[in-house]
Amino acid sequence: MSETLFSRIINRELPADIVYEDDEILAFRDINPQAPVHVLIVPKIEIATVNDLESEHAELIGKMVLAAKQVAIQEGIAQDGYRLVFNCNKHGCQLVFHIHMHLLGGKQLRGSAA
Numbered sequence: 001m002s003e004t005l006f007s008r009i010i011n012r013e014l015p016a017d018i019v020y021e022d023d024e025i026l027a028f029r030d031i032n033p034q035a036p037v038h039v040l041i042v043p044k045i046e047i048a049t050v051n052d053l054e055s056e057h058a059e060l061i062g063k064m065v066l067a068a069k070q071v072a073i074q075e076g077i078a079q080d081g082y083r084l085v086f087n088c089n090k091h092g093c094q095l096v097f098h099i100h101m102h103l104l105g106g107k108q109l110r111g112s113a114a
């Protein structure tokens, strides 16, 4: 598989505003923020889409949610609340094919999904 944009950020080949890192996960601010806080939670291993997840990835996905919770606390938005989103493929408007979870908050968000 060719290296994704997010793998290049993980490998420090491209700059990013990193807000969280552990052995398995990197989180950095979205380059095109849709809310005052817009952070991408990204596993260090390359998995293209949610469709490519297997049961062996269950713990990793759980850790991504826990990382998002930690970033929300750091950013001071945990109490007011936030949204966690995975986009998948064309109808989900996925642009980068290295799975990532969007953490959005810092204002009153509208609607619940689309």
Ligand code: DGP
Pocket (backbone or CB within 6 Å): 005, 016, 017, 028, 029, 030, 031, 032, 040, 086, 087, 093, 094, 095, 096, 097
């Ligand atoms: P998605 O549509 O779910 O695949 O979201 C991809 C997000 O990635 C989109 O909100 C913009 C963000 N993005 C794209 N390129 C870069 C980049 O080079 N740096 C950062 N920080 N974010 C990027």
